[in-house]
Amino acid sequence: xxxxxxxxxxxxxxxxxxxxxxxxxxxxxxxxxxxxxxxxxxxxxxxxxxxxxxxxxxxxxxxxxxxxxxxxxxxxxxxxxxxxxxxxxxxxxxxxxxxxxxxxxxxxxxxxxxxxxxxxxxxxxxxxxxxxxxxxxxxxxxxxxxxxxxxxxxxxxxxxxxxxxxxxxxxxxxxxxxxxxxxxxxxxxxxxxxxxxxxxxxxxxxxxxxxxxxxxxxxxxxxxxxxxxxxxxxxxxxxxxxxxxxxxxxxxxxxxxxxxxxxxxxxxxxxxxxxxxxxxxxxxxxxxxxx
Amino acid sequence: xxxxxxxxxxxxxxxxxxxxxxxxxxxxxxxxxxxxxxxxxxxxxxxxxxxxxxxxxxxxxxxxxxxxxxxxxxxxxxxxxxxxxxxxxxxxxxxxxxxxxxxxxxxxxxxxxxxxxxxxxxxxxxxxxxxxxx
Numbered sequence: 001x002x003x004x005x006x007x008x009x010x011x012x013x014x015x016x017x018x019x020x021x022x023x024x025x026x027x028x029x030x031x032x033x034x035x036x037x038x039x040x041x042x043x044x045x046x047x048x049x050x051x052x053x054x055x056x057x058x059x060x061x062x063x064x065x066x067x068x069x070x071x072x073x074x075x076x077x078x079x080x081x082x083x084x085x086x087x088x089x090x091x092x093x094x095x096x097x098x099x100x101x102x103x104x105x106x107x108x109x110x111x112x113x114x115x116x117x118x119x120x121x122x123x124x125x126x127x128x129x130x131x132x133x134x135x136x137x138x139x140x141x142x143x144x145x146x147x148x149x150x151x152x153x154x155x156x157x158x159x160x161x162x163x164x165x166x167x168x169x170x171x172x173x174x175x176x177x178x179x180x181x182x183x184x185x186x187x188x189x190x191x192x193x194x195x196x197x198x199x200x201x202x203x204x205x206x207x208x209x210x211x212x213x214x215x216x217x218x219x220x221x222x223x224x225x226x227x228x229x230x231x232x233x234x235x236x237x238x239x240x241x242x243x244x245x246x247x248x249x250x251x252x253x254x255x256x257x258x259x260x261x262x263x264x265x266x267x268x269x270x271x272x273x274x275x276x277x278x279x280x281x282x283x284x285x286x287x288x289x290x291x
Numbered sequence: 292x293x294x295x296x297x298x299x300x301x302x303x304x305x306x307x308x309x310x311x312x313x314x315x316x317x318x319x320x321x322x323x324x325x326x327x328x329x330x331x332x333x334x335x336x337x338x339x340x341x342x343x344x345x346x347x348x349x350x351x352x353x354x355x356x357x358x359x360x361x362x363x364x365x366x367x368x369x370x371x372x373x374x375x376x377x378x379x380x381x382x383x384x385x386x387x388x389x390x391x392x393x394x395x396x397x398x399x400x401x402x403x404x405x406x407x408x409x410x411x412x413x414x415x416x417x418x419x420x421x422x423x424x425x
Binding site: 032167170171174175177178191192195196197198199215216219220226228251274276278279280281282283284 | 304305306307308309310311312337340341344345346347348349352396399400402403
């Protein structure tokens with residue numbers, strides 16, 4: 001099996017608060033996957049479980065073929081991780097933190113790290129504690145790339161980056177995956193960024209994966225349908241998985257999650273009228289799916 | 292002549308249309324309008340992905356669909372090019388066909404609002420002459 005991450009029936013609770021419940025997920029090698037979910041949906045818990053930083057209560061969770069909780073040192077050395085708000089050793093200079101981090105890894109691409117520090121104008125002499133939020137985040141990202149990991153995990157990587165730096169970050173992900181085989185797993189709230197770089201999207205809802213698949217596939221199947229019926233609009237007009245509905249007389253607006261063009265004639269027949277199918281962008285889809 | 296990616300393609304990630312489909316449509320239009328000529332090579336998947344800052348898999352998907360539909364042909368070791376043979380050009384959607392879905396939407400919407408046909412055509416003519424607002 002060539003899955004970098006493999007989860008089956010994973011449960012995790014903090015006290016009696018269930019965070020993950022019956023979670024299944026498979027991530028193939030080389031995927032750039034964005035994880036979407038509302039606040040408190042369990043995104044960080046999922047990412048940390050995958051890294052072996054949190055032990056799940058039940059189920060199977062494998063990372064690069066190993067049990068995530070018992071990940072070997074070799075396994076860990078193949079992972080790059082940027083947590084939220086990473087700012088260790090505030091008394092060190094940025095350059096010293098780079099050297100310190102590099103010393104843990106047998107393989108370190110100093111040339112890449114130097115180039116990124118230059119491009120992102122991180123002053124190596126500045127104390128880590130004095131860096132701005134955005135600078136600290138950039139530094140953390142650079143440190144996660146230095147050992148050229150096979151799996152990159154980012155928890156809200158662009159949260160404190162300005163638009164220019166966000167673009168730089170996206171470009172960097174694209175360059176990284178173009179240069180060598182690498183899997184990227186990141187959580188975000190900024191759906192437009194996800195749309196650019198991710199090929200796969202996973203939606204986390206009530207502790208489980210509600211959708212995991214191609215971004216294009218998701219856009220092709222979640223649609224808003226405007227209906228003008230000749231008579232009363234039926235409650236359900238044909239097995240398309242209705243996410244929301246607004247009906248007034250003979251007019252209705254439905255959001256469905258199982259649309260395909262081949263269904264169109266059937267839908268029109270069922271409502272006995274005309275339908276108009278609108279595309280939704282990822283943000284709208286996310287809102288409809290997690291409402 | 293080399294095709295400048297940013298000159299011909301414009302991607303909007305926040306649009307509801309999947310990015311691969313935006314690219315697919317734009318290549319088709321460029322071919323239909325004669326901007327890309329027979330025998331011309333398209334930029335590599337990597338170049339397009341880099342210039343537009345999108346995932347290479349997305350570009351690859353658009354290209355393979357264009358190959359399947361006959362708008363492009365794959366030349367081993369050289370990439371994708373606009374086919375020279377006339378028999379594949381019938382697969383090229385005419386500019387009129389490109390407009391059909393948009394027009395249908397306008398008609399649908401107008402009927403929903405119970406607008407007179409004449410009123411819509413009048414409005415259309417205004418836009419055509421560039422007098423339309425927006």
